[in-house]
Amino acid sequence: MTAPTPTRRGAARHSELFDALVALLLAEGFAHLTLDDVAGRLRCSKRTLYALAGSKEQLVRAAVVHFFERATTHVEAAVAAEREPTRRLEAYLRAVAAELAPASPRFMDDLAAFPPAADVYARNTRAAAGRVGELIAEGVAAGAFRDDVPTAFAAEVITSTMVAVQQRRVAGATGLGDAEAYDALATLLLHGLTRDLTSPASPASPPA
Template structure:
């Protein structure tokens, strides 16, 4: 069982936490642009007043749900990475929640995020934080010889640029991929591309603990 993510913003009651989880499932599968607070209250079998206890407007409710979803992705990745010693295993463990937790993200959800600037900014900040941790993992892998001598910052920025494209619905449609499938392909390319070339001297196995930010 995955431990709960650290509290983000206001602390929620058990009832409010359940409502947020149910809204997350609705938003990811159906989007949120066409849903009204009345719609949500009816589907969640609660009052509008209960939802407005979470946030004063529909937009802020959406952002609250997104923020907690993204925080969970980061937390799960950091938790899993902290248990790994080898950089390749650490990278895979850190990135995997980005695939598994976005598996339900529909193209409609992606489109709705792009239509709401605060949601787009929230997603970009989340991606930037994850890429910064990825850069540190790659740097550790290069130092230990587990990865080829690549430019870690460039690798991280290339990954960020790819992820930015995944956030564009037309790209996913043209590629014939879901949000989760695109992430999975990217992570496979990263893992295989960073592996030392055959015959290249490999450094000692990295036995150092993850950096502080990887544990955050």
């Protein structure tokens, strides 16, 4: 087996540090943390952090970019594992919820209040909305989704909801975290509000 080159080792260490940084920020937020705090928690030097980014602000933005790039990879892997259009759309939304689940309310509030990072989230939300539109169109073409609701309208409704989640308006109005909101969106989109009367949990019909 060929030994890793210094470049590979450096890239691996770079990725490990970003993973650790992302985990820290997701759990605790970042507005209150100094570079000294971050270096101490990650058990590295400030010089190491400066090798990743030139300032705390740049470091936070880079960590948020890393988070969404990693999340996108995981979400697309979940979609690729499914073949049926309905399950692919559900897999997408549930996977987005799973990726956002570790994010604490403090992190999401800090993210919304820090424009460089909020812009990264907004761009990823727009990309996600576009991907959902593609999955809906795929389902309509395959006959898995009803075609009496225009695809563009469905995509616009979903996009508006996703943007409202990203802008913290859903959290403010409902108390739901972003991950919970995406999970609820998946349920509403695929199952609506109608109770499944065939479910064992449903009340039994009265005798005739």
